[in-house]
Amino acid sequence: MTDNATSSPLEKALARADANLDGSLERFFDLLRIKSISTDPAYKDDCEAAARWLAGQLAELGFDASVRPTGGQPMVLAHEKSAAGTHVLFYGHYDVQPVDPLGEWNSDPFEPKLAPAENGDTHIVARGASDDKGQLLTFVEACRAWREANGALPLPVSILLEGEEEAGSRNLGPFLDATQDELKADVVLVCDTDMWDDQTPAITLMMRGLCGVEIEIEAASRDLHSGVYGGAARNPLQVMATILAGLRDTDGRILLEGFYEGVEELPSQIKELWERLPFDEEAFLNKVGLSVPAGETGRSVLEQIWARPTFEINGITGGYGGEGFKTVIPARASAKVSFRLVGQQDPVRICETFRAYVEARLPADCALRFTVHSSSRATTVSTQNPYLAPTLEALTQEWETEAALSGGGGSIPVINEFKNRLGMDALLVGFARFDNRVHSPNEKYDLSSYRKGIRSWIRILAALS
């Protein structure tokens, strides 16, 4: 790095970030190698290792950093408040989704690989590359560059890294309550969302909520031979298929009583904004081998994925799934299903209505086990947030194109937790791409997302300081 006495702190930090890139990538790979799958108890030690690794990195950067135990995976909490000014709290999560089906990965999901991309970019391929290890490191590496270039950060920074975002964030609420004095800041920054497109950065204004439920239906006390019992014995897979098939009509509407209470039509202002956005429905679907929107009739794809609620079957298990054939009537069947929620839909009420719906359709001899895995409301970020304009401007400068205000189909329940428990608003700034294969085999993050993500945060820190 050449230190130019006439450079501004911002320019120095940007130059330092670029000079750091190889080292940043090595650190990124170290974190990707840790198998921090939060939803599977087999990976508990790995989650703790990821937390310790991150706390170590932050301590190196002058943060007062610690690993905080919870009832589940630990939190990482760190503060660097040597400067005065706007206090920002950055949130990310170090846990990742399970990797199956493992057979569809082209390389070991926990041995990151660089792969050349068609557009000249480079892909960093590994589980968590995008969601959320790569994204959270853009902020950490921005802090590193700023500190190494200028000695100290330009404003007070706190960092909270969760280890259970992919597992329902069960311990987050109690943790926020218990540490609210420590966490209270002027604004929350979150890096867990997508860019508008490869060239256009975005701040996400709305995120859907989520009800995630597992239902298990048990009939006979053991698996039965379909020759001996077939015709007289209840088949729980048949019961499951019938119950799940009945939840959605041919127009894609969800047939649960009261489901659409709290769902409002998109404000015309947002609708017009989205219509102007350069979004190609066909290309969006084509990219994953599809061509026809499968959601509610008469809605645009952006509405379907950002502004409308859904019902999805995320998994069904039951009976024989091995090679060949087995004429079994299984004793039990289970399904993991989820609803994405928008507006004021109440996840608790929807879970209850769904449970009642299932119970009402259970025939004789069927027992139900109903487990709620996650439950969160939709989020809307106010356009009145005073930090929105400078952040948007910083992004626009880095990417040299006007940043977008977009919607998002996924759920980041923590946003509501910050608002409801600590009264803090959040800005969702992310550098992931639509084609990152988040939650899928061969997840990737673009090297340009990583490099320009780091540079974007440096500009945002400068803009907010």
Added chain:
Amino acid sequence: MTDNATSSPLEKALARADANLDGSLERFFDLLRIKSISTDPAYKDDCEAAARWLAGQLAELGFDASVRPTGGQPMVLAHEKSAAGTHVLFYGHYDVQPVDPLGEWNSDPFEPKLAPAENGDTHIVARGASDDKGQLLTFVEACRAWREANGALPLPVSILLEGEEEAGSRNLGPFLDATQDELKADVVLVCDTDMWDDQTPAITLMMRGLCGVEIEIEAASRDLHSGVYGGAARNPLQVMATILAGLRDTDGRILLEGFYEGVEELPSQIKELWERLPFDEEAFLNKVGLSVPAGETGRSVLEQIWARPTFEINGITGGYGGEGFKTVIPARASAKVSFRLVGQQDPVRICETFRAYVEARLPADCALRFTVHSSSRATTVSTQNPYLAPTLEALTQEWETEAALSGGGGSIPVINEFKNRLGMDALLVGFARFDNRVHSPNEKYDLSSYRKGIRSWIRILAALS
């Protein structure tokens, strides 16, 4: 064994069978230890080992025995024709069903265990104990006892043991065609069916046919994040549930066009016979944790399981089935389903109709893979068969109670193959019990089935000679 000069050959053979029992059990255990799962290619060597073991046993008993290769698992074919008279061809199968869910077995499925039964009997617990290793050995051990007691068998005996009965018997037809001169006999004897109840033996007069089909539906080119794509992307599990749920109405009737063509009402003669049989519907269902018949409204349980066709879902696989939760829209879903057929229902036409039914309901962007695993017509044994009466009488003598003429819900496609390709009728004589957990964890065979099964065949050999 005390050799009594005044005993008949039959009495000598029966005494010899009882004296042999411990040795017979050891041989049974040796066969049970061989993991001959035909449907899974991983067990190919085990299937061959089972075939070689059986051919070795039969050679020991003076049979001209050999292992005959096929396109799949080998056949065992053996002849002992030193006597004149009625030539019988015995058929059994040495292959077994897969063992999953393995966690529900109380002991290793391939390490047979003796367990005391509540009724004072003893259970032999292992995969294949009943279906069909125990059953086929009753005949082999009957031949052993007769030969050891009397020097030679009382009539010409051929034995055909298949290794793919649980995998669709794909190579059986060609094998029968190729060896018809060798196989042609006066009557086929099959031991793969149930007793009427613990005390009452039975000859099974009708067996249902089977269409076994696997359908795979593929939508997107990869698994998708339900937050990013949910609402716009087609979910193949939802398509699968909808297609399968639509096949059966609330009265249990199957909604496939033309499905009931060839299904006739039960002849009143058989209906009356079955009504007289000591069958307790409630006890039959209670035994496996059920209480209400789930089949067609207005039919008795015996009709539902023996005389009516069915549709069953034998397995569904798709999406995330591990611990916790994963908000995925899977790229594909698959299901194994089967129809049990009766009367003159045509399995080939039903497979075609089913395929058309599925294709007609596939929405845009869904590709179908449709695999027929098995296809067999129902079987009816003629009551005019001249070997029926002496066989019934031999069973009645051994069990000291009148043997029953029953129906059976399972499928033994080989019966039709013998009839259609070789013009031979078969008698289905079996010693399995309803509660043998065939195809399920903890499969068992009763020691009394094994002992009295051997003795029954000795009496049948005498009666037919």
